[in-house]
Amino acid sequence: MGVTEENAMLDVTAVPRVDHREAMRLAATEFSRMVDLLRGLDAGEWEQPTVCRAWDVQAMVAHVVGMAEAQASLRQFAHDYRAASRRDGGAMIDAMTAAQVRDRADLTPAQLTDRLADVAPRAVRARRRAPALMRWAVRMKQDPPFDAERWPFGYLVDTIFTRDTWMHRLDVCRGTGREMVLTPEHDGRIVADVVAEWARRHRRPFTLTLTCPAGGEWRGGAGGEHIELDALEFCWILAGRAPAAGTPAAGLLATPVPF
Secondary structure (H helix, E strand, O other): OOOOOOHOOOOOHHHOOOOOHHHHHHHHHHHHHHHHHHHHOOHHHHEEEEEOOEEEEEHHHHHHHHHHHHOOOOOHHHEEEEEEEOOOOOOHHHHHHHHHHHHOOOHHHHHHHHHHHHHHHHHHHHHHHOHHHHHOOOOOEEOOOOOOOOEHHHHHHHHHHHHHHHHHHHHHHHHOOOOOOHHHHHHHHHHHHHHHHHHHOOOOEEEEEEOOOOOOEEEOOOOOOEEEEEEEHHHHHHHOOOOOOOOOOOOOOOOOOOO
């Protein structure tokens, strides 16, 4: 009896969860890759627009630096949170990131890059040392489309903070036309974790083929929708960055995953 293409795919339920130790390895690698990317940008590339309409590359990097500094310091996190709390409507996360960009608007590209390189190890160390009780007992309300959820602080520490940096590295690469450095061991692991969470969120059968070094093949249940596209485009869509012109994603791709 032959093996069908669907049976040859990895059952998505077999994707292992990223534990705290592995999460910290991914975080350190992602910060390092972001710093390497920024060190190679020329002056004109820092001025390029990004998919986030209010931000050029420099503003986006200011947010990345601000978020890393908030991870490294509870005092900085509290400052950003207070600034966001004074917002006049809108989402909390949008107000917080706007404050991070505003507070670093006078820094040059070189200064932003140096600050990220300096704070990254401290951010990872602070996340690594976050007590288990705090990581899983403290729960935080979220903005739409995840406003019905209360995320454990550990989900931010282990998953979202790294996904955020990874997605912004992709934003910078697409804004500047650079190829994103990808490896199966790092980027493929992040993508597989996204795929597993996406499957848990929609709970419907599917087969999925994602191309590029960060991709792979997965199935959930029997039959269902078949999706085949680039792994970066898959994450781009789930993060709400595509398709263009405001056309909503269709089918299972309409299931958002937080980044």
